[in-house]
Amino acid sequence: MIKIRSSEITPEHVYLNRRQFMKGAGAAALGAAVLAACGPAATPKPAGPTATIDTTPPQAGAQADELGDPLTPYEAVTNYNNYYEFSYNKEGIGRLAADFPTSPWTVAVGGLVKNPKTYGVEDLLQKFDQQERIYRLRCVEGWSMVIPWTGFSLAELLKEVEPTSDAKYVAFQAISDPDNMPGQRSPQFDWPYSEGLRVDEALNDLTLLATGLYGKELPNQNGAPIRLVVPWKYGFKSIKGIVKIDLVADQPKTLWNTSAPYEYGFYSNVNPAVAHPRWSQSTERRIGEAGRRQTLPFNGYADEVAALYDGMDLSKNY
Amino acid sequence: MRLPQLHFTKFQVAVHVLAWLPLLVLIWDALNGNLTVNPIQTATFRTGKFALLFLTLSLAVTPLHTITGWNPLIRVRRTLGLYAFMYASLHFLTFSGLDYGFALDLIVAELTQKPYIIAGSAALVILIALAFTSTKGWQRRLKQNWRRLHRFVYAASILVIVHYIWLVKNHQGEPWIWGAAIAFLLVMRIPVVRRTVVNWRVRFKQKRRTLPGTLPTQAHDA
Numbered sequence: 425m426i427k428i429r430s431s432e433i434t435p436e437h438v439y440l441n442r443r444q445f446m447k448g449a450g451a452a453a454l455g456a457a458v459l460a461a462c463g464p465a466a467t468p469k470p471a472g473p474t475a476t477i478d479t480t481p482p483q484a485g486a487q488a489d490e491l492g493d494p495l496t497p498y499e500a501v502t503n504y505n506n507y508y509e510f511s512y513n514k515e516g517i518g519r520l521a522a523d524f525p526t527s528p529w530t531v532a533v534g535g536l537v538k539n540p541k542t543y544g545v546e547d548l549l550q551k552f553d554q555q556e557r558i559y560r561l562r563c564v565e566g567w568s569m570v571i572p573w574t575g576f577s578l579a580e581l582l583k584e585v586e587p588t589s590d591a592k593y594v595a596f597q598a599i600s601d602p603d604n605m606p607g608q609r610s611p612q613f614d615w616p617y618s619e620g621l622r623v624d625e626a627l628n629d630l631t632l633l634a635t636g637l638y639g640k641e642l643p644n645q646n647g648a649p650i651r652l653v654v655p656w657k658y659g660f661k662s663i664k665g666i667v668k669i670d671l672v673a674d675q676p677k678t679l680w681n682t683s684a685p686y687e688y689g690f691y692s693n694v695n696p697a698v699a700h701p702r703w704s705q706s707t708e709r710r711i712g713e714a715g716r717r718q719t720l721p722f723n724g725y726a727d728e729v730a731a732l733y734d735g736m737d738l739s740k741n742y
Numbered sequence: 743m744r745l746p747q748l749h750f751t752k753f754q755v756a757v758h759v760l761a762w763l764p765l766l767v768l769i770w771d772a773l774n775g776n777l778t779v780n781p782i783q784t785a786t787f788r789t790g791k792f793a794l795l796f797l798t799l800s801l802a803v804t805p806l807h808t809i810t811g812w813n814p815l816i817r818v819r820r821t822l823g824l825y826a827f828m829y830a831s832l833h834f835l836t837f838s839g840l841d842y843g844f845a846l847d848l849i850v851a852e853l854t855q856k857p858y859i860i861a862g863s864a865a866l867v868i869l870i871a872l873a874f875t876s877t878k879g880w881q882r883r884l885k886q887n888w889r890r891l892h893r894f895v896y897a898a899s900i901l902v903i904v905h906y907i908w909l910v911k912n913h914q915g916e917p918w919i920w921g922a923a924i925a926f927l928l929v930m931r932i933p934v935v936r937r938t939v940v941n942w943r944v945r946f947k948q949k950r951r952t953l954p955g956t957l958p959t960q961a962h963d964a
Contacts, residue, residue: 499779500779503779504778504779504780512914514778515778567780567783612913613913683912683913684911684912699855701856701857701858701908702856702858702908702909704848704852706848706851707848709780709782709783709841711779711780712779714782714840714843715843716841716842716843716845716848
């Protein structure tokens, strides 16, 4: 159970914390540059304690995932983000999102359910046991990280609202806030961000609603206050800043699938056998490493999820 | 064997200095950890961007000369082209060496599967041929064909724009801006356009000379 102190949500904290991780980011990038130049060398150090009193140092329950791959440093996880609502520049998100208001925040769960309900994020934090889950994140752009999230299984929330038998898909919608999200003022995309899962995918225990990372509350640039994490799918499926979850009968529209259907399928399972016109999907760069890694089917979670797709042609349903 | 040119004008020196700056900044940033947490990709983007910049600048020389008539421009055209080649080579080496560790099977797979890499590689092959034959000796040896060969830089510039458009996500406008600039520079080479612009310039200068009370302009290309 993660307790959020009121001091942790003050703008001052966000401000101080931002300066702290920017400093750390320089060190992390240098580490990466050295790695790039010299081949595998030192493992990145976690950030040291900070001078400010209300900032807890990033901490995780383990230093590696179940495959033995080390965690990506906190500074990298919080300083290299895709969040087009703020900017196309991965390094600019932390700064632009620093003052993004995430409280009060509610998530409306409805559609084909017996008990539709609107939850305050603080209710969700209290109601559901917050566990740490160390997941690999594979971006469709060919890079990856290992991130210690905290959160709870989406299945627990869905059990509460009781989907009806007509519910076949789950549609997620992110916040629409063009005043605070400069990217949403651009008509390039069909804002707000939307995503979707099949109900059985949503009920899989791996599917997480994340509220924190590295033992700290979720930074704004990582999708605060609540986001989805579907570790066997490309990162863009893991929608940030969720305000609405609807159970629906038909496959919902999703932002990237609408924008470029040939590049981003509805399923978008990590699949080294399905090529993308731009980025390598057979190999990936783990942030902080020099060489490329082979990309694993279902991002290494085949044992848990491959059965969901039995009998499906995954080269067609990409 | 001819001795290399030992006398440089200030303008030429300035061009050389400016051309090395991006590489020095890149090395500085690499050593100081300023290349994001994905430094190899950032280095790939940067070297590519500077290859495009110098290719565009080298293509801008002739149209700028058409417009201004300033002759020293022509003396840096080859220089700019060679710097475009240098950054394109660094771009390719970053991709094949740093990113893919010279793993031939992976590189060949990308070369055959990714349309943008095919376009970029074709442009690089052209630039290699042009850089190799850029010397006075090759100019003499190839005679008329040298000009014909070096017109392939137009094809290379189009391939580079295609490479750029294909590699970004479909919402990004920047490659189209570069494409518009290149298109303008190519249009300026069409003989009719070029003659028209030269006529305007000559007429403009004559007008200024004949106007009473104006200072005579410096005529570099009398």
